[in-house]
Amino acid sequence: MTRTVSTNPYSDQKPGTSGLRKKVPVFQQKNYAENFIQSIFDSLDGFEGQTLVIGGDGRYYNREVIQKAIKMAAANGFGRVLVGRGGILSTPAASHVIRKYKAFGGIVLSASHNPGGPTEDFGIKYNVGNGGPAPEKVTDAIFARSKTIDSYRIVDAPDVNLDAEGSHQVDDMTVTVIDPVADYAELMESLFDFDAIRKLIAGGFRVVFDAMSAVTGPYAKEIIEKRLGAPKGSVMNFIPLPDFGGHHPDPNLVHARALYETMMAPDAPDFGAASDGDGDRNLIIGKSIFVTPSDSLAMLAANAHLAPGYAKGLAGIARSMPTSGAADRVAEKLGIGIYETPTGWKFFGNLLDEGLATICGEESAGTGSNHVREKDGLWAVLLWLNILAARKESALEIARKHWATYGRNYYSRHDYEEVDSDAANSLITALRDKLAALPGTSFGALTVDTADDFSYHDPVDKSVSKNQGIRILFKGGSRVVYRLSGTGTSGATLRVYIERYEPDPARHDLDTQEALADLIAVADEIAEIKARTGRDQPSVIT
Secondary structure (H helix, E strand, O other), rough: EEEEEOOOOOOOOOEEEEEEEEEHHHHHOOOHHHHHHHHHHHHHOOOOOOOEEEEOOOOOOOHHHHHHHHHHHHHHHOOOEEEEEEEEHHHHHHHHHHHHHHOOOEEEOOOOOOOOOOOOOEEEEEEOOOOOEEEEEHHHHHHHHHHHOEEEEEEEEOOOOOOOEEEEEOOOOOEEEOOOOOHHHHHHHHOOOHHHHHHHHHHOOEEEOOOOOOOOOHHHHHHHHHHOOOOOOOOOOOOOOHHHHHHOOOOOOOHHHHHHHHHHHOOOOEEEEOOOOOOOOEEEOOEEEOOOHHHHHHHHHHHHHHHHOOOOOOEEEEEOOOOOHHHHHHHHOOOOOOEEOOOHHHHHHHHHOOOOOOOEOOOEEEEEEEOOOOOOOOHHHHHHHHHHHHHOOOHHHHHHHHHHOOOOEEEEEEEEEEEEEEEHHHHHHHHHHHHHHHOOOEEEEEEEEEEEEEEEOOOOOOOOEOOOOEEEEEOOOEEEEEEEOOOOOEEEEEEEEEEEEOOOHHOOOOOOHHHHHHHHHHHHHOHHHHHHHHHHHOOEOO
16 A cells, blocks of 8 residues: 655755765654655656566665665656665666666665664665766756755665565556676676686686775675686675674775785786775776776776777767866877766766767776666676786786886875865865966966866767866876765765876876876865865875
């Protein structure tokens, strides 16, 4: 039986770059999750009798909200729900399931790389029928509805057993619990030369993958160990835990430090990798080399033709604006398009759907292609393995040859986390006020060439997205970018991106922070970071 429940709106349900993210106790408030889910449904048209995909990264409160979403989907008129066994679906796997089964859309329950647990982070994101995150016009409509909502609809029904595959009836709607891994693993096998990777591993090539007690554990276990033949134990921390084992499931050099140290040791495995909470990010570390996400995007694009799924070449490359320009040089050499977008995977969707881009990437450890409409951590790892198998060279050798060909973009991101929101916004406002006067200004040997607040003009739908990050470009190709992140749940995160292009191979083995030292100092001077935030140093450097 369907019930209509009276409710009161919350004022804080504005989706960020990847849906609505808040602390678990916020979502546990009366009707909080229900309000947002109903706001999603109220903002959509034409889903009567259609299929909805539901899944998440297994974090705390995942199962409870899945049950609410199932019962509300039934009450609102969906005909079928596909849900991952155990409530599990990695974000890229959810995108693939939406696309493969021609679903109307999907609800992905995740806070990505943010910590999980009773007092940590939770999130709800809506993905549209192409498998990608809802565009801004949809998220704006959801937020508008959330501010006026006065009721939601839900079916009175027993909870669905999420731990056994099979079909159930919830009112007039069918709920099918599916294997969360099978469809995705089949897709990966269609894109990559699994035989070549198997031979590489059988020949003694050692792989280690840290799933960070998060969602990619079952996927990596099935693909890397079972299908590719890596020894048992190659995939670490493979059981998804509601609190990610108490760790922060962000695959960077701070939170995956143990993996980094393993890969820098004299007896290191040949290749190391990790993925994040919901499976859409990746960390690539070869023996004795950390490959930055920006470099990884460029190197994958330059070598993608070695994998069967990309043998015909790339249509184009897309990168987020803060991502380094390394991929631009690859696109230029290949004679294909390069697209610079705002941060947020949703901006790549139109380019992929229109066939303008094949591979996309973000400096925040996200890389993917047109196989789904989300970034995909395990996909990036498998493409690296395919390239290593085809070239029969180490990751270090591939990187050095790449830099010798294209030059090296020294690149780093400095994050100032949980900064007072007023202080962070004041810093950005003051920076904007300075932009017109900066060109021609010198800071030591550095002279500002141009300065702007990045605006994106979508070449497909002609939409314009303003205020996407402040760029300070120096003569000679160096730059600093400032941006407030939309993925945190406490205060504000100020991200500062620092980049220097170095064409001279004799200068390709410098320490990154040393190579960027003068730019780091100037970045602080221009924005008055220490003075305005009270922070002497970043929270995280990647």
